[in-house]
Amino acid sequence: MDRVGDLSLSGLAALLADGRFAVHTGSLVSRIQSTLPDVARSIHVLYAHHPYSAAPEFADFHVELGRPRNLRRWFSRQAEFVVDGERPFEPLPRDQAPAFLEWGLNWSIAASCHQWLTIHAASLERNGQAVILPAPPGSGKSTLCAALALRGWRLLTDEMSLIDLQTTAAYALARPINLKNASIDLIRSFAPASVWGPETYDTAKGRVTHLRPPADSVDRMLESAQPRWIVFPRYATGAEPLLTPRGKATTFIHFARNAFNYSQLGALGFEVAGRLVSQCDCYDFTYSRLDDALEVFDWLADGGKSDEN
Amino acid sequence: MKTEEPLSGQELIAAIRHPESLRDLPLRRWDSLLRVARRANLLGRLAQGARRACRDEELPPAVRPHLQSAATLLAHQRAAIAWETGHLAKAFAVHDFPVVLLKGAAYAAAGLAAADGRLFGDVDILVPRANLNHAEAALMRQGWASGGSDPYDQRYYRQWMHEIPPMTHRGRGTVVDLHHNILPLTARHSPDAGQLLAWSRALPNSRFRVLCPADMVIHSATHLFYESELQNGLRDLFDLDALLGEFAAAGSDFWAQLTARAIALGLALPVYLACCYAGRLLDTPVPPFVLAELARTAGLGALARRRFDALYLRALMPDHPLSSGSATALARLAVYLRGHWLRMPPALLAAHLSRKAVIRLFRNTSRSA
Numbered sequence: 001m002d003r004v005g006d007l008s009l010s011g012l013a014a015l016l017a018d019g020r021f022a023v024h025t026g027s028l029v030s031r032i033q034s035t036l037p038d039v040a041r042s043i044h045v046l047y048a049h050h051p052y053s054a055a056p057e058f059a060d061f062h063v064e065l066g067r068p069r070n071l072r073r074w075f076s077r078q079a080e081f082v083v084d085g086e087r088p089f090e091p092l093p094r095d096q097a098p099a100f101l102e103w104g105l106n107w108s109i110a111a112s113c114h115q116w117l118t119i120h121a122a123s124l125e126r127n128g129q130a131v132i133l134p135a136p137p138g139s140g141k142s143t144l145c146a147a148l149a150l151r152g153w154r155l156l157t158d159e160m161s162l163i164d165l166q167t168t169a170a171y172a173l174a175r176p177i178n179l180k181n182a183s184i185d186l187i188r189s190f191a192p193a194s195v196w197g198p199e200t201y202d203t204a205k206g207r208v209t210h211l212r213p214p215a216d217s218v219d220r221m222l223e224s225a226q227p228r229w230i231v232f233p234r235y236a237t238g239a240e241p242l243l244t245p246r247g248k249a250t251t252f253i254h255f256a257r258n259a260f261n262y263s264q265l266g267a268l269g270f271e272v273a274g275r276l277v278s279q280c281d282c283y284d285f286t287y288s289r290l291d292d293a294l295e296v297f298d299w300l301a302d303g304g305k306s307d308e309n
Numbered sequence: 310m311k312t313e314e315p316l317s318g319q320e321l322i323a324a325i326r327h328p329e330s331l332r333d334l335p336l337r338r339w340d341s342l343l344r345v346a347r348r349a350n351l352l353g354r355l356a357q358g359a360r361r362a363c364r365d366e367e368l369p370p371a372v373r374p375h376l377q378s379a380a381t382l383l384a385h386q387r388a389a390i391a392w393e394t395g396h397l398a399k400a401f402a403v404h405d406f407p408v409v410l411l412k413g414a415a416y417a418a419a420g421l422a423a424a425d426g427r428l429f430g431d432v433d434i435l436v437p438r439a440n441l442n443h444a445e446a447a448l449m450r451q452g453w454a455s456g457g458s459d460p461y462d463q464r465y466y467r468q469w470m471h472e473i474p475p476m477t478h479r480g481r482g483t484v485v486d487l488h489h490n491i492l493p494l495t496a497r498h499s500p501d502a503g504q505l506l507a508w509s510r511a512l513p514n515s516r517f518r519v520l521c522p523a524d525m526v527i528h529s530a531t532h533l534f535y536e537s538e539l540q541n542g543l544r545d546l547f548d549l550d551a552l553l554g555e556f557a558a559a560g561s562d563f564w565a566q567l568t569a570r571a572i573a574l575g576l577a578l579p580v581y582l583a584c585c586y587a588g589r590l591l592d593t594p595v596p597p598f599v600l601a602e603l604a605r606t607a608g609l610g611a612l613a614r615r616r617f618d619a620l621y622l623r624a625l626m627p628d629h630p631l632s633s634g635s636a637t638a639l640a641r642l643a644v645y646l647r648g649h650w651l652r653m654p655p656a657l658l659a660a661h662l663s664r665k666a667v668i669r670l671f672r673n674t675s676r677s678a
Contacts, residue, residue: 057335057336058339058371084344084347085348113374114379114381115377115378263481263482263483264389265385266389266392267388
């Protein structure tokens with residue numbers, strides 16, 4: 001299947017403007033309509049490795065990023081996100097349209113994909129086993145996720161982990177990683193060759209941008225992996241790396257509160273979250289340097305042996 | 310210049326009523342059908358029909374996850390709504406005033422076919438107006454609160470409406486709509502809520518009551534045809550179809566009761582419209598005498614009926630770009646104005662709508678929470 005990067009920017013922009021462009025992320029196909037140049041540029045960079053199709057017979061989501069058609073367009077340049085005639089968000093300033101697309105796609109998954117337990121967490125794979133990084137605000141989850149994805153771990157997803165209701169396998173989307181403020185500079189200097197989308201300034205969040213996922217993660221995005229570890233990251237300035245076991249009960253409660261569709265799934269959500277937590281080793285992890293973090297995660301992936309080396 | 314095929318509301322209705330036809334549906338049509346069904350809040354009914362009428366391998370692989378997702382929701386919603394009403398029962402245990410479940414929660418609690426395949430939103434309950442403060446306090450003690458609305462909204466609800474602002478549970482995020490009537494106090498045909506409570510029926514082994522069958526239909530019809538926004542219009546019409554079918558089969562005098570009760574409560578018009586459009590769009594078998602008597606009482610001539618047809622035959626269709634054109638948008642606007650007109654006196658209405666318009670224009674531009 002052809003990849004987005006095979007298209008010229010103008011070719012992509014034309015497909016987007018006609019509403020014929022559809023990008024494949026994991027098992028999901030999202031058809032996108034937009035005439036906004038920023039959106040085309042951002043997709044061209046961030047999804048370069050992803051397969052696409054033109055006007056496929058079926059897509060899981062049909063979304064539109066456009067200019068609002070109401071009176072407000074005379075006051076400010078805005079973008080609105082429309083899915084099947086519905087506008088789940090207030091419009092945003094036009095230069096945030098690329099980030100808006102990412103949020104909108106996340107919303108679409110959370111609102112309609114109840115074939116999975118959808119958890120607010122990153123997940124990555126190594127040697128067929130997955131680590132889940134839940135995301136309390138300010139934890140530096142995406143920073144750590146980006147670093148791991150750039151150094152030998154396969155990115156499953158950054159923002160939203162997808163857990164199969166029967167098998168508890170973690171599914172991949174391999175979509176761009178969302179980074180903010182100081183994390184952007186940190187990862188830029190950590191991996192100077194990494195490729196980024198346009199940077200925008202959001203009054204609520206500060207500087208925001210996305211990192212293109214590694215090609216290998218995209219190539220293997222249809223492979224799921226069985227979760228083996230749940231690690232709650234916490235970035236603390238100057239801290240030495242510290243990995244400590246975490247209680248299963250508090251881990252479970254965190255998932256119950258941070259799964260997007262936990263309450264919709266009822267008893268099934270309880271049962272799947274329970275199975276997931278009981279099959280994983282659970283940790284809290286404090287760190288300040290990415291290299292320390294990589295060492296600790298490599299140690300986990302190697303089976304947690306050779307303690308002193 | 311989109312390459313998408315339109316899909317009419319009629320096709321969605323046919324897919325739900327004759328799910329065996331889905332076996333031969335091309336993938337391209339499924340694409341449109343799922344989108345329109347989701348927008349109309351009818352994905353549950355569609356998925357349930359499809360899974361009953363078709364084997365898995367008769368459905369395209371790309372479609373199955375969406376039907377499975379809807380079926381998973383349906384399967385667990387019954388338990389969830391029972392769980393939620395259990396918490397509500399606890400909240401009201403110390404009081405002895407009647408608490409009536411309305412709409413989806415009532416259909417589920419009473420085990421009615423209308424609950425089958427229906428996706429639920431908020432829980433709606435009705436209490437006597439004299440006990441409204443007690444009921445609100447009882448809910449607050451169990452964790453529900455009506456936060457987030459500004460003083461205008463609070464006044465809008467408390468002074469003019471038939472319910473207080475929606476109350477959200479701080480732990481579970483579930484929403485309760487606490488009503489003291491089924492239509493606003495300002496509405497032109499606000500019925501006597503005491504009558505509804507007096508005829509309500511106790512559910513066996515439950516703290517709750519439900520409206521009597523005729524009133525259940527009347528409430529659903531009133532809700533639909535006094536509503537300003539018909540986003541769930543077709544969903545509600547499917548509810549009415551299921552209610553009418555089940556009640557008519559259970560008692561031979563149901564239709565006469567419904568007619569007499571609608572007239573006694575001063576709600577012949579919405580019940581007429583409900584029976585009329587359920588019959589015409591969903592083939593609900595409504596006896597001709599019911600329509601004739603309700604139309605006569607409501608004073609509906611041939612011209613008025615044509616006007617309603619022009620509005621509702623379009624506005625009841627799914628509000629999706631694939632299934633509606635500019636004529637539909639116009640019908641929707643007319644229904645929006647009609648809904649407000651019926652619920653508020655003109656001066657109040659003008660003030661309320663201009664306030665809404667100004668707010669929409671200047672509302673903050675960051676993502677809503």
